[in-house]
Amino acid sequence: MPMTININGSDVALPADPRISLLDLLREHLHLSGTKKGCNQGACGACTVLVDGERILSCLALAVQYAGRSVLSIEGLAADGQLHPLQQAFVEHDGFQCGYCTPGQICSAIGMQGELQRGVPSNVTEDLEDEDIALTHDELRERMSGNLCRCGAYNGIVAAIQVHHRQRGAQ
Numbered sequence: 001m002p003m004t005i006n007i008n009g010s011d012v013a014l015p016a017d018p019r020i021s022l023l024d025l026l027r028e029h030l031h032l033s034g035t036k037k038g039c040n041q042g043a044c045g046a047c048t049v050l051v052d053g054e055r056i057l058s059c060l061a062l063a064v065q066y067a068g069r070s071v072l073s074i075e076g077l078a079a080d081g082q083l084h085p086l087q088q089a090f091v092e093h094d095g096f097q098c099g100y101c102t103p104g105q106i107c108s109a110i111g112m113q114g115e116l117q118r119g120v121p122s123n124v125t126e127d128l129e130d131e132d133i134a135l136t137h138d139e140l141r142e143r144m145s146g147n148l149c150r151c152g153a154y155n156g157i158v159a160a161i162q163v164h165h166r167q168r169g170a171q
Contacts, residue, residue, distance in 0.1 A: 003067040007032070008076030014063055022066060023047045023058035026073055034074035034103045038148075045147030048104035048111070049073045055111025057146075074103035077110075086110060086164045095160035097151035105147050109161045112143045113168065135165050 038046030119131035
């Protein structure tokens with residue numbers, strides 16, 4: 001019986017070759033081109049996806065490692081023809097220029113917000129025992145530091161994430 005992985009809500013058979021990265025499974029085998037191959041070394045964050053709600057670098061992950069788990073790529077965020085609220089915030093706040101890094105930035109930001117909800121501290125979190133970590137300017141920049149933008153759209157990216165985070169808090 002072949003092993004499967006759940007990609008954006010659909011079970012997919014894993015490739016027979018155990019050396020296939022999760023990124024290559026998405027892009028080359030499933031033709032989901034939203035997740036980008038930037039450096040292919042885990043340094044730029046363009047390949048960030050969510051696995052069971054946590055962000056990972058798909059270029060450094062073998063697809064077989066995630067058998068039976070749930071992977072969400074940028075293509076899985078929109079629902080019923082509507083952009084995910086964070087995608088919409090990126091549009092409204094000019095959180096992209098060329099757009100190459102945008103899918104990884106968005107997936108990383110969603111994963112980061114999950115970390116905040118779980119009380120996971122970052123390198124700049126002042127009180128390591130605080131379970132209600134505020135998303136300050138420094139906290140946000142530190143948590144997103146693994147996602148690079150060659151165009152320099154950081155101000156728009158930060159603004160989009162802050163607005164989305166405030167909107168989620170109001171819900």
